[in-house]
Each structure stands twice: as C-alpha cells, then as structure tokens.
Amino acid sequence: MKKDRAATEEKIYKSFLYILEEKGPQGVGINAIAKEAGVSKTLIYRYFGGMKGLLLSFAQKGDFFKSLLAIDAQKDNLENLKNFVKEGTKELRENVLTQEILRWQLLENNDDTKSLFKYFNAQVGKTFTINEKDDSLNSAFQLMIGGYVYFTLLSKFNKTFITTDLTSEATWKNYDDAILKTIEMFSKL
Amino acid sequence: MKKDRAATEEKIYKSFLYILEEKGPQGVGINAIAKEAGVSKTLIYRYFGGMKGLLLSFAQKGDFFKSLLAIDAQKDNLENLKNFVKEGTKELRENVLTQEILRWQLLENNDDTKSLFKYFNAQVGKTFTINEKDDSLNSAFQLMIGGYVYFTLLSKFNKTFITTDLTSEATWKNYDDAILKTIEMFSKL
DNA sequence: AAAAAATGTGACCATACGGTAACAAATATA
DNA sequence: TATATTTGTTACCGTATGGTCACATTTTTT
Numbered sequence: 206m207k208k209d210r211a212a213t214e215e216k217i218y219k220s221f222l223y224i225l226e227e228k229g230p231q232g233v234g235i236n237a238i239a240k241e242a243g244v245s246k247t248l249i250y251r252y253f254g255g256m257k258g259l260l261l262s263f264a265q266k267g268d269f270f271k272s273l274l275a276i277d278a279q280k281d282n283l284e285n286l287k288n289f290v291k292e293g294t295k296e297l298r299e300n301v302l303t304q305e306i307l308r309w310q311l312l313e314n315n316d317d318t319k320s321l322f323k324y325f326n327a328q329v330g331k332t333f334t335i336n337e338k339d340d341s342l343n344s345a346f347q348l349m350i351g352g353y354v355y356f357t358l359l360s361k362f363n364k365t366f367i368t369t370d371l372t373s374e375a376t377w378k379n380y381d382d383a384i385l386k387t388i389e390m391f392s393k394l
Numbered sequence: 395m396k397k398d399r400a401a402t403e404e405k406i407y408k409s410f411l412y413i414l415e416e417k418g419p420q421g422v423g424i425n426a427i428a429k430e431a432g433v434s435k436t437l438i439y440r441y442f443g444g445m446k447g448l449l450l451s452f453a454q455k456g457d458f459f460k461s462l463l464a465i466d467a468q469k470d471n472l473e474n475l476k477n478f479v480k481e482g483t484k485e486l487r488e489n490v491l492t493q494e495i496l497r498w499q500l501l502e503n504n505d506d507t508k509s510l511f512k513y514f515n516a517q518v519g520k521t522f523t524i525n526e527k528d529d530s531l532n533s534a535f536q537l538m539i540g541g542y543v544y545f546t547l548l549s550k551f552n553k554t555f556i557t558t559d560l561t562s563e564a565t566w567k568n569y570d571d572a573i574l575k576t577i578e579m580f581s582k583l
Numbered sequence: 584a585a586a587a588a589a590t591g592t593g594a595c596c597a598t599a600c601g602g603t604a605a606c607a608a609a610t611a612t613a
Numbered sequence: 614t615a616t617a618t619t620t621g622t623t624a625c626c627g628t629a630t631g632g633t634c635a636c637a638t639t640t641t642t643t
Contacts, residue, residue, distance in 0.1 A: 208609055208620050231420075231501065235601055245622050250602075311497060312420065314551035322552075330556045344572035345538065347558065351548075352540030359540075362503035363511075367519045369536065383533035390579050397590050397639050424631060434592050439632075589640065599630070605623090612617065 214252050216242040221259055226301045229361075230309040257317045264324035269303060270332045272296055283392055287385050293333075294353055294381055308358050342391035349384045356380070403441050405431040410448055415490050418550075419498040446506045453513035458492060459521045461485055472581055476574050482522075482539075483570055487546055497547050531580035538573045545569070 220242035224232050235256060239246035253259040273296060276289045306325055360371040370376055409431035413421050424445060428435035442448040462485060465478045495514055549560040559565055
C-alpha cells in the first residue's frame, strides 16, 4: 500500500468540505468524514488534532467573500454600494459553504467551532463595513441583509415563506430591488 | 405505585416543551424527553405515537402568535400596522418556544416535523397577512421581518453581529424604529 | 371475587457517536 | 543492510440514539 500523508490530508479536508456542503453542520462528524475520505479516523486526530483542529485549518484557509473585497474598497458612492449589494446577495445564494457556516452559527458555539466563527466573522466584518452611526439607514440595511440571509437559509427546506415562492428567481430579484430602493430613499432624506 | 395516564401524558408533554426551550431542536429526542419526564420511553410511543405524534399534538395545541391576532384584525391603517410591528417583534424576542421552532425550520423538514411546521406556518400566515402585490414595500417589509428573526436567533449564541451589540436593548429599538420609518417612507410614495 | 384491560418498567436490540491503543506496513535514516 | 520513524488499519471502549418486547402491577369490568 502506497503511503502519502499530504494526499491523505487532502482527502480528509475535501471530505469535510463535501459533507458540510451536502449534509450541513449536523452531518459534520469525525466518523462521517473518515468514512467519506475512505480513511481511518485516527488520522484526523493525528494530522489535524481532531475536529477542532480541522475547523481551525478550514478557518485559516477559508477565503470567504473574497469576490466582494474588490468592490468593497470603493463603495463610497451610491452606485458602488448598490453594485456591492447585488454582488453580495448573488454570492450568498451561490456559495453553499458560506450558507452552511451561517446556519452553523445559529446552532451552536462551542470549543470546536469557536475559531471558525471568529475567522469567518472577522472576514464578514472586513467585507461589510457598517456605518458607524446608529441611524435608521444602517439598521434598515442590516435588517434587510439579515432577512436575505434568513430566507436563503430557509429556502433549503422550505419552498415558500407564507405566500412568497422561495424557489422563484423573481422573488430574489424583488428582494434585491427592495434593498436598492430603500437605500435610495434613505439617501435622499 | 399510582397509575394515572393523564398525568403521565402531561409530564411527557411538559418535558418536551422544557427541552425544546432549554436545549433547542437538537436536544429534542425520545430518550431525552423520557428521562426528563422520569418515565419509560415506551409510553411516548404508546400514548403519542412517538416523536411524530408528539409534534403533531404540539402543533394542534400550539397557540402561536395568539397575542397578535387581535391587532391583526384591524391593521388596515398605518397606525395599527406600526403597532402590529412593535407587538410582533416584542412577542418574537420574548417567546423562546417560537424562536426554537423558527430555528428548527432552518435545520430539517422530515416526516416528524412536517405537521408541526405546517400548522405553525399556517398560523404565521394567518397572522402576518402579506400584501398580495409584489411591490417594494412588501418585499422590504418581509426582508426586515426576516432580518429581525435572523438576529433574534443569532443572538442566542452570538453577542454581536459585526459591530452591532445584540445584547443591547437599544439595538432592538433601533431595529424597530428602522422598520417603522421604512414603512412610513414607502407609504408616502 | 375473578377475569380482563390498562398502565408502567426494565431489559434488550441494532446502530452510531467520539476517542484511544495496539499493531502492521511502508518509508526514511543510519 | 539494519534500524528508526512515519503512515495507516483494525479493534475496541464508553456512551448515546431510536425502537420493541416481555413482564409486573394497578385499575377497571364482569
């Protein structure tokens, strides 16, 4: 039998990503990852230091929201802010891994996940630079972004929210438009 | 030993509520409920038909958002709508059971939870009568309510969202105000 | 009082979880 | 080539899960 630690680590890491994407936070576990990787679970402890170390590796390597950083640098004017919103909501709905981390934060916060959430939130904070002032636009903007996250996560197991079809592209476009329109209205005050 | 089916059923049901409140959806299980009730788990199957039946009982008995129905009946004018929002957000942040059901909907949707979510969502739909039109106010309102739910759920394990303090009463008042202000602005269009 | 029905318990099953230790095999070093 | 060292597997442990079955005890009915 051929032995290759680097390749084995890669198999483990990729399996972790796969399970988080496919099964969500509840599916992530030592046994499941080892089985998916086709490898003994002992090696997860030896090479990564168990689940905690594995999540730390993920956190450090994870380039969350990288696609938004370029826009972020120049989102001082209204047009760029609107572009940022459009790209941000698109990124959120396409990046399943990001969705599952966000879902995870609603479930637990223990010794294993601590580092992951810390790195992730730091990255979010860097990307979504929030207005310092506690004005209504700031709060409204936060609520809408939060709502976007909520409905995105909800859409995994629910087809509708009350009468709103969460599977329809038009719905998400309506949400986008509503955010943009609200920003405009507040800016004209 | 005294035998009293009605009392036993009550013990089981109350234990279920207690665990859902204290441990969240992940803590809800046959063994945990039986242990908390100090009763053999066989009885959960015999009296309720297992977890599925237990959740069905909960769904049918559950008077979700009952405090909002009175306001709902007359929220045609702006003042009542604003009052409805204020009472609704308050109800949401105070009712842990409601929070955990909402959290649950983000985690799974299987044969056991199906009926619970169905009843719960029907009640939500009755309370939050959403505007039929796909206008921006409707979408903006939905996003903000969704955001409110999201931050409420997030606050269980996270003290902040980026720089916003989720433990501060002022934060939630800011959110309330932002919703009210947005509604006003859209109404004046 | 005797028989039947309802109520409740404990034991057991298969499965899965995280975690560890003993051992085999391959690779690197001497 | 002989010896360490690294890599990997298997087996096992304690605990927990959902679910069922046989049995004992209490309550109801005849």
